[in-house]
Amino acid sequence: MPNKNTMAAILSTDFDRVLSGWLKAQTKEGVKRADLVSAEESKEQSRDLLSAIADALPDAAVDSELDLTETVWDPIRDVLETITENRTQRGVSTTEMGWFIGSLKQPLFEILHTELADKPTEFMREMWNSTRLIDQISLHAIESLVEKREATIERQRAEMTEVSAPVVKIWDRIVTVPLIGTLDSFRAQTVMENILDAIVQWEAEVAIIDITGVSTVDTLVAQHLLKTAAAVRLMGAECVICGISPKIAQTVVNLGVELPNITTRVDLESGLAYAFDRVGVTVARG
Amino acid sequence: MMTINGCVVVAIRDDLDDQEIVALQDQLVDEVARQSAHGVVIDISGLEIVDTFAGRMLAAMAQMAQVMNARTIVVGMRPAVAMTLVELGMTLEGVETALNADRAINAITGDRQKIS
Amino acid sequence: MTLRKSVTLKTHGDIAYARQVAGELMVEIEASAIKRTKFVTAVSEIARNAINYGQGGVITFHLAEASGRKRALAVCTDRGPGIEDVDAALRDGFSTGKSLGLGLGGAKRLVDQFEIVSTPGSGTRVSLECGPR
Numbered sequence: 001m002p003n004k005n006t007m008a009a010i011l012s013t014d015f016d017r018v019l020s021g022w023l024k025a026q027t028k029e030g031v032k033r034a035d036l037v038s039a040e041e042s043k044e045q046s047r048d049l050l051s052a053i054a055d056a057l058p059d060a061a062v063d064s065e066l067d068l069t070e071t072v073w074d075p076i077r078d079v080l081e082t083i084t085e086n087r088t089q090r091g092v093s094t095t096e097m098g099w100f101i102g103s104l105k106q107p108l109f110e111i112l113h114t115e116l117a118d119k120p121t122e123f124m125r126e127m128w129n130s131t132r133l134i135d136q137i138s139l140h141a142i143e144s145l146v147e148k149r150e151a152t153i154e155r156q157r158a159e160m161t162e163v164s165a166p167v168v169k170i171w172d173r174i175v176t177v178p179l180i181g182t183l184d185s186f187r188a189q190t191v192m193e194n195i196l197d198a199i200v201q202w203e204a205e206v207a208i209i210d211i212t213g214v215s216t217v218d219t220l221v222a223q224h225l226l227k228t229a230a231a232v233r234l235m236g237a238e239c240v241i242c243g244i245s246p247k248i249a250q251t252v253v254n255l256g257v258e259l260p261n262i263t264t265r266v267d268l269e270s271g272l273a274y275a276f277d278r279v280g281v282t283v284a285r286g
Numbered sequence: 287m288m289t290i291n292g293c294v295v296v297a298i299r300d301d302l303d304d305q306e307i308v309a310l311q312d313q314l315v316d317e318v319a320r321q322s323a324h325g326v327v328i329d330i331s332g333l334e335i336v337d338t339f340a341g342r343m344l345a346a347m348a349q350m351a352q353v354m355n356a357r358t359i360v361v362g363m364r365p366a367v368a369m370t371l372v373e374l375g376m377t378l379e380g381v382e383t384a385l386n387a388d389r390a391i392n393a394i395t396g397d398r399q400k401i402s
Numbered sequence: 403m404t405l406r407k408s409v410t411l412k413t414h415g416d417i418a419y420a421r422q423v424a425g426e427l428m429v430e431i432e433a434s435a436i437k438r439t440k441f442v443t444a445v446s447e448i449a450r451n452a453i454n455y456g457q458g459g460v461i462t463f464h465l466a467e468a469s470g471r472k473r474a475l476a477v478c479t480d481r482g483p484g485i486e487d488v489d490a491a492l493r494d495g496f497s498t499g500k501s502l503g504l505g506l507g508g509a510k511r512l513v514d515q516f517e518i519v520s521t522p523g524s525g526t527r528v529s530l531e532c533g534p535r
Contacts, residue, residue, distance in 0.1 A: 193365065193436060196365030196368060196369065197365055199385070204385075230372045231368040233377070233383060234378060234383055235383065235385065236360075236363070236383040236384040236386075236390075237385060301422075303414055303415045303417065303418040304414035304450075334439060334442070335439055335442045335446060337505075338508060339450060365435075366435045366438070367439060369436055370436075370512060373440065373508065373512055374443070374447075375507075375508060
């Protein structure tokens with residue numbers, strides 16, 4: 001049985017004292033974020049995490065062998081998962097997340113200090129061990145928070161790319177896609193994929209790319225357009241770029257951007273007229 | 287390899303190694319000569335990948351058939367293959383393309399009817 | 403990082419086998435069709451380089467996993483004369499043979515991570531890494 005000078009012993013006998021000290025420290029450090037997480041939720045989360053630590057501690061190594069990925073720490077990682085999930089949704093920052101857990105040191109060190117006042121060597125050792133554990137938990141929580149945020153961003157980006165490049169069949173053998181905003185490499189890739197898939201799906205012969213809504217056409221954007229046109233041609237279809245406004249025409253020439261072997265038209269209307277001609281459709285006023 | 291309306295249609299299988307592709311090239315020119323074909327359709331819909339070697343072979347086949355007065359069209363390229371070739375910088379500029387064999391054969395025979 | 407397979411590169415038939423193994427590895431990491439095609443094509447290019455210019459060699463395939471994300475790795479080592487000027491070799495149009503010279507630079511553009519280490523006299527090592535998306 002470990003003696004009272006270890007973190008495990010303190011948590012088993014003085015659990016409530018540590019918990020209330022921790023909650024106070026959270027308030028003092030300004031990381032409680034009562035605006036985002038209610039007092040009741042904060043207390044519950046803190047209690048769950050502290051219980052998980054108290055439960056795991058007697059069986060685990062808190063010395064230099066400490067490894068938070070070991071199975072003995074599973075319950076702690078599970079609790080952290082729930083807490084970070086909740087706090088990510090509320091918009092808690094990484095610093096706040098780190099300090100939320102870091103502030104547990106204060107009440108713990110205070111008790112350690114009282115208990116081991118006359119044993120400086122042991123006091124140092126216990127300080128170091130508990131620092132190591134709390135820091136590891138804190139880092140794990142921050143990492144988990146960042147991971148969750150990245151997942152959210154990735155999901156939103158995928159959703160946005162999907163809705164921002166809808167390829168539609170506009171006529172038999174003709175597909176079109178309006179491009180809006182900026183065309184970075186990632187989006188250009190998605191646009192290209194969507195167009196090529198649409199060509200296969202609709203057996204299209206002409207793909208009209210309308211760049212009216214594209215804010216700038218620089219060398220990079222031109223390169224993406226060239227690549228798309230080349231891929232479309234390899235598939236056996238033709239690419240028409242339309243929506244070349246006077247302003248875009250000027251910047252394109254001023255920047256020295258070249259669009260060789262690409263059919264370009266001023267607007268969607270003339271682009272469509274070209275496409276009709278290509279697939280052999282005649283439009284007549286009735 | 288088969289002949290439809292005076293067009294030699296050749297479908298390239300996916301598991302061909304370099305030697306087999308070279309052999310196919312020989313076979314194709316022989317067939318074009320034997321049939322005095324006026325068109326060649328190379329169907330690559332079965333190809334999951336086309337690297338620079340295979341791309342070069344395709345371009346060479348098209349050129350050879352062209353020299354023998356057979357209009358050559360490569361058909362059925364998969365989207366992933368097209369994107370990869372563009373990334374490789376291999377845009378096969380001199381090679382005519384079509385979506386599928388039907389469209390290519392129609393284009394070639396339609397062309398002949400206009401001439402005659 | 404776990405080794406999946408090792409393919410000896412001697413004849414041109416071995417390139418087709420290396421492609422097949424690369425394709426299987428991309429299926430294992432649940433890669434998209436486009437990523438799979440790109441990775442397999444890149445493997446084909448460097449394997450052919452090793453045979454044509456590096457007097458043959460070996461290509462090993464590995465599966466790497468970091469924070470739940472799986473990635474495919476291919477490391478191709480040859481015992482050829484090595485490449486004097488690696489930067490020049492990566493440029494499009496560079497070729498010491500009769501090819502178009504798009505292979506090495508092209509392979510680099512097809513994968514997420516590309517590394518080449520070449521020592522004149524003792525061979526070349528090319529590593530390719532690719533994620534599922």
